[in-house]
Amino acid sequence: MKAIEIRNKYIEFFKKNGHKQIPSAPLIPENDPSVLFTTAGMQPLVPYLLGEPHPQGKRLTNFQKCVRTNDIEEVGDNRHLTYFEMLGNWSLGDYFKEESIAMSFEFLTKELNIPVEKLSVTCFAGDDDCARDTISAEAWKKAGIPEDRIYFYGKDDNWWIAGEEGPCGPDTEMFYDTGKPACSPECQPSCDCGKYVEIWNNVFMEFFKDKNGYRKLEQQNVDTGLGLERMTMLLQGKETPFDTEIFAPVMEKLLKLQKVDNISSRRLVAEHLRSSIMIICDGGRPSNLDRGYVLRRLIRRMIRHLNKLEISLDELSNLIELNIETLKEMYPDLEKNKDIIKSVLIEEKDKFVKTLAHGEREFEKEVKKLEQKGENLIDGKVVFRLYDTYGFPPEVTEELAKEHNLKIDLEGFNKLFKEHQEKSRQGAGQKFKGGLADQNEQTIAYHTATHLLHQALKDVLGDHVKQSGSNITTERLRFDFTHPQKVTKEELAKVEEIVNKQIQRDLKVTCEEMSYDEAKASGAIGLFTDKYGDKVKVYTIGDYSKEICGGPHVTHTGDMGRFKIKKEESSSSGVRRIKAVLIKE
Numbered sequence: 001m002k003a004i005e006i007r008n009k010y011i012e013f014f015k016k017n018g019h020k021q022i023p024s025a026p027l028i029p030e031n032d033p034s035v036l037f038t039t040a041g042m043q044p045l046v047p048y049l050l051g052e053p054h055p056q057g058k059r060l061t062n063f064q065k066c067v068r069t070n071d072i073e074e075v076g077d078n079r080h081l082t083y084f085e086m087l088g089n090w091s092l093g094d095y096f097k098e099e100s101i102a103m104s105f106e107f108l109t110k111e112l113n114i115p116v117e118k119l120s121v122t123c124f125a126g127d128d129d130c131a132r133d134t135i136s137a138e139a140w141k142k143a144g145i146p147e148d149r150i151y152f153y154g155k156d157d158n159w160w161i162a163g164e165e166g167p168c169g170p171d172t173e174m175f176y177d178t179g180k181p182a183c184s185p186e187c188q189p190s191c192d193c194g195k196y197v198e199i200w201n202n203v204f205m206e207f208f209k210d211k212n213g214y215r216k217l218e219q220q221n222v223d224t225g226l227g228l229e230r231m232t233m234l235l236q237g238k239e240t241p242f243d244t245e246i247f248a249p250v251m252e253k254l255l256k257l258q259k260v261d262n263i264s265s266r267r268l269v270a271e272h273l274r275s276s277i278m279i280i281c282d283g284g285r286p287s288n289l290d291r292g293y294v295l296r297r298l299i300r301r302m303i304r305h306l307n308k309l310e311i312s313l314d315e316l317s318n319l320i321e322l323n324i325e326t327l328k329e330m331y332p333d334l335e336k337n338k339d340i341i342k343s344v345l346i347e348e349k350d351k352f353v354k355t356l357a358h359g360e361r362e363f364e365k366e367v368k369k370l371e372q373k374g375e376n377l378i379d380g381k382v383v384f385r386l387y388d389t390y391g392f393p394p395e396v397t398e399e400l401a402k403e404h405n406l407k408i409d410l411e412g413f414n415k416l417f418k419e420h421q422e423k424s425r426q427g428a429g430q431k432f433k434g435g436l437a438d439q440n441e442q443t444i445a446y447h448t449a450t451h452l453l454h455q456a457l458k459d460v461l462g463d464h465v466k467q468s469g470s471n472i473t474t475e476r477l478r479f480d481f482t483h484p485q486k487v488t489k490e491e492l493a494k495v496e497e498i499v500n501k502q503i504q505r506d507l508k509v510t511c512e513e514m515s516y517d518e519a520k521a522s523g524a525i526g527l528f529t530d531k532y533g534d535k536v537k538v539y540t541i542g543d544y545s546k547e548i549c550g551g552p553h554v555t556h557t558g559d560m561g562r563f564k565i566k567k568e569e570s571s572s573s574g575v576r577r578i579k580a581v582l583i584k585e
Helices: 003-016 043-049 097-111 134-143 228-235 248-257 263-281 290-308 313-327 338-373 380-390 394-403 410-430 441-461 489-504 516-521
Strands: 059-067 083-092 119-124 150-153 159-161 166-177 196-210 213-227 467-472 477-482 509-515 535-541 545-548 562-572 575-583
Touching: 003 059, 003 083, 003 097, 003 228, 043 083, 043 166, 043 213, 059 263, 083 097, 083 228, 083 263, 097 134, 097 166, 097 196, 097 213, 119 134, 134 150, 134 166, 159 196, 166 213, 196 228, 213 228, 248 263, 248 313, 263 290, 263 313, 263 338, 290 313, 290 338, 313 338, 338 380, 338 394, 380 394, 380 410, 394 410, 441 467, 441 477, 441 489, 441 535, 441 545, 441 562, 441 575, 489 562, 509 516, 516 535
Parallel strands: 119 150
Antiparallel strands: 059 083, 083 213, 119 166, 159 166, 166 196, 196 213, 467 477, 477 575, 509 535, 535 545, 562 575
16 A cells, blocks of 8 residues: 555545544744744644634644654664654544544554554553553453553653643554564563554643643643554555655665665665755755754755765756655645755755865865874864764765874764764754743734734835744744845834834734635735645734734733834845844833
8 A cells, every 4th residue: 555545545534534634734833933843743733732723623634744853863774764744633622532542443454454463552551640541441442452462651651742841641552563573572562673663643632741740731632643654664564664655766766876885875865855855845945053954964964875875966956856756646846846946955965065075175184283293093073073064974084084094083973973962852852842832921922923023024015025934932033034135224113113003002803713715815914825724713913914823812912012123134045034022011
């Protein structure tokens, strides 16, 4: 069964069971400072998990494009992916454990025809915060899973939370038995030997965790996630996702082009190329900060491994074309954005080739220093700097060192590299802390302020202004918008004056649910792409602003505080950025 067939079966199954399909959110999150990329289907739904009504109702389903970078260094093995697709279904205060489990079991055994004997499940064992999940265990028994294949684990395995604070709860996970021999008599789903592969996770989101501990949410939610690439691999009886039709054409092309055989490098090139293409298609651009830096890193790692395979970098254009041709049935936007995807990737490739040349010059400087000292060992700090700043993997530095009869301090490099990895992981974890889940009075006011700012920018600069991103914390707002040149001080002062005038008018903020076409006809600001569902929420601020948005917002503008622009700067080509604060007086 192909990946797109699995996806279609999933969506149709849940639609038959009363769920409305919602579009995949973009990989570049909107109004969410909590993560660099959309990492899960639930991420754009946090306001609705916390009680905000969703325009499509209480039962939702979709396929969600996701990027996770915590394990970027592991890509190249037989299973890790940076970009992946997550199939999900949600209950926003509607059904709970029993119905969720019954539907999951039916989909796996009836729609995908997985034999019951291939399935094992895990449930939460219970602790002081939450009781043992006997309800889920009984539901699995009723569905048809025998008791000896139902396991109980603690919070490390069967509890889900997005970061340190936010909506959370016990989960039940489904595992597929690959048929591989058990590593020991004690082998069970928690084992990493490869016999059991997790295929689906149903989170029963009934708590909210903050610095004071856990409290019950006002509504009980279900949030599920099924990895499409992994399920495709298992149902096709393949060893890795790279053997499926998602990657196979590119993997075969790389095999033909390579002059040096290296399966890990072929996998890394195929994976990072797909991930980069998907990020660029959704508006990502390489830079030295945040998500732009992640994209740059993906592209540069891919190029380094093309060099490692001794594949001409002139082949990059053909590899992009092949990738888009392979994936366009699943992601039609790739074909539409092919030219921009190619231009961004090739421009970044050309920049990196120059950077590599700079790195070689830096290496030569280090060689001269060692010659002057009469030493023959390149310090681990130097090896790491060449890697981190110039993209030199240690094996390239080692090869160059051998040509000069030198050695490298690989142990010192590995120590620094592990520290770098740990910081990256902590950073990724921190990125989820205090995001959309952190809906307090101040962040809600800032969210409303972005609407006023958006309209004021249009009034002052022109209708070409469109939002291209925002980032809201409790301390400030950051708003990115399309505009070809620097905004003058006079223009900024006018924008600030307009926003403050609308705040002082104490305008009422109202919300209406309407169809996409009705919203467009009403003059509401919106990107009007296929990211919207059949129904949308339109927030109107008095007679001044009307915008499609998920919310939430203040009820009146009068108590928001004084709006003050702190900085205006370039974000990327053709995009400007404003940072502003609300000052309570």
